[in-house]
Amino acid sequence: MKNRHISFPSALSSSVSKTLATVALSVIATGVYASCDPGERVAKLSHVTGGTTHPKVVAANNLAERVNKEMNGKLCIEVYPNSTLFGDGKELEALLLGDVQLLAPSLSKFGSYTSKYGVFDLPFIFKDMDHAIRFTNTPTGKELLKEMDEYVGFVGLGYWMSGMKYFSANKKLEVPSDAKGLKFRVQTSDVAKQMISAMGASPQAMSFSEVYGGLQTGVVDGQENTWSNIYTKKFFEVQDSVTETNHQLLAYLFMTSRDFLDSLDKDTREQFLTIADEVTQAANLAVKEKEAANRANILKAGGKINTLTPTQRTEWIDTMKPVWKQFENDIGKDVIQAAVDA
Numbered sequence: 001m002k003n004r005h006i007s008f009p010s011a012l013s014s015s016v017s018k019t020l021a022t023v024a025l026s027v028i029a030t031g032v033y034a035s036c037d038p039g040e041r042v043a044k045l046s047h048v049t050g051g052t053t054h055p056k057v058v059a060a061n062n063l064a065e066r067v068n069k070e071m072n073g074k075l076c077i078e079v080y081p082n083s084t085l086f087g088d089g090k091e092l093e094a095l096l097l098g099d100v101q102l103l104a105p106s107l108s109k110f111g112s113y114t115s116k117y118g119v120f121d122l123p124f125i126f127k128d129m130d131h132a133i134r135f136t137n138t139p140t141g142k143e144l145l146k147e148m149d150e151y152v153g154f155v156g157l158g159y160w161m162s163g164m165k166y167f168s169a170n171k172k173l174e175v176p177s178d179a180k181g182l183k184f185r186v187q188t189s190d191v192a193k194q195m196i197s198a199m200g201a202s203p204q205a206m207s208f209s210e211v212y213g214g215l216q217t218g219v220v221d222g223q224e225n226t227w228s229n230i231y232t233k234k235f236f237e238v239q240d241s242v243t244e245t246n247h248q249l250l251a252y253l254f255m256t257s258r259d260f261l262d263s264l265d266k267d268t269r270e271q272f273l274t275i276a277d278e279v280t281q282a283a284n285l286a287v288k289e290k291e292a293a294n295r296a297n298i299l300k301a302g303g304k305i306n307t308l309t310p311t312q313r314t315e316w317i318d319t320m321k322p323v324w325k326q327f328e329n330d331i332g333k334d335v336i337q338a339a340v341d342a
Contacts, residue, residue: 011328032084035065036076043067043077043260045102046091048208050082051232053297055290056104056252057081059283066192066275074268088207096153101260104160104252107191113154114147115330119339121191122232122327123320125286126339129161129291135342140335144254153258157273158280163291164228167249168239169222170215175312176200176319182221187212192224194282194323208233215239226250231294236303243306245316251342254280 003139035040044045045064047055064077080086086094088109094100107120119125126132135141136159147157167173169182179242180200186192188205196203204220213287214220223235230236299305308316328336 011153013274017220019076031292033061033079033081034068034077036068036078040076041074043101044085045073045077045100045104046080046085046094046100048083048088048091048212049229049232051228053290053294054228054232055283056160058286058290059160059279060104060256062283063276063279066279067272068143070275071268071271075264075272082166082208087209090152092154095251095255095257097258098259101253102256104254106187107159107251107253108187108192110148111190113152115327116144116147116332116335117253118189118191118327118331119335120249120251122194122324122331122336122339123190123195124317125324125336126249128165128246129164129249129288131342132251133161135339136251138342139336140338141342144335149258154255155258156253156255157276158254159284160252160254160280161284161287162252163228164246165226165250166230166242167222167224167243167245167247168230168235170218170238171240172306173222173241173245174193174241174306174308175315180246185214185220185223191323191327192248194326195320197212198320198323211235212238223304224248225297227291230303231297231301236301238296241304241306242298245313246310247316247320 028105045060047056047060051057060081062080064079067075067077069336088105091105092102092109095103107117110117120132126135141159145158147156148154148164167179167184169177169179169184171182173179176199182201183204184196184201184204186203193203195206201222204214206220208213211220211223212233212235215223215235222239225235229250230242236242264272295305324336
């Protein structure tokens with residue numbers, strides 16, 4: 001392996017220790033899925049999502065259930081949801097320090113490590129979830145899992161799908177120009193920022209855990225997310241409506257570190273990787289059903305959803321498609337074409 005090039009703010013290293021010191025209080029408040037017995041080899045899986053119906057929550061808990069049953073005595077997984085262990089800004093460093101062994105961050109978070117994951121953020125590159133899943137199973141999609149292994153020590157185990165994204169705002173959005181002058185929360189993705197700018201709006205990077213408060217207080221006017229995130233985090237409560245743009249994919253990189261994988265003996269590692277792949281494939285097949293259920297949940301809870309006419313949808317596509325050209329050289333024409341062809 002080549003030397004790893006890692007750059008973190010110095011303050012984060014001390015913050016990891018502070019987080020670990022206070023995690024017991026957080027766990028009391030929110031709970032941990034599957035506590036391991038003393039003396040067991042423990043792998044901590046940390047993520048930022050809450051609720052019980054979100055695809056990431058279901059996948060993480062299913063992984064722990066299978067590993068803890070089938071690998072009893074060899075490996076045990078504890079799941080720390082809803083940022084109880086590490087939040088957006090600290091989890092990647094924590095993985096490299098060995099303070100957590102498994103993560104599932106959004107693919108949008110890796111811009112400082114590789115530009116190729118930007119393909120997943122390109123607006124309207126995937127027609128639907130099936131298209132996205134087909135791409136992840138192509139040679140190009142599988143190769144991208146290894147993109148950060150050699151230089152950073154991050155190892156992709158699979159892609160956990162969350163669904164397609166939809167815009168919400170404090171006013172009704174029917175065409176992109178309706179968003180002019182508004183502030184939209186985005187992830188730390190250059191592609192997403194340019195997409196928002198193409199609408200005449202202002203992108204505001206913000207931690208996922210802060211979005212509800214930001215919408216409620218007017219720090220931001222809108223956001224973009226899946227039905228599951230919009231429902232489980234109750235974003236619809238503080239927005240005029242959600243527009244069914246279906247403009248972008250939200251997927252997570254289910255990942256570990258090279259150090260953790262190499263620390264497992266061959267048989268344990270192979271059994272873990274087999275279970276991880278089976279859980280990933282099953283979770284992705286179930287996403288559409290979960291997304292449809294949470295869309296219905298939003299309506300039942302009094303949220304409003306705007307559907308687009310074919311003409312309106314064409315206007316959204318025409319407004320955002322130029323973003324592809326801006327990132328063609330960074331992502332790679334071959335990667336973009338592989339995604340389109342899938």
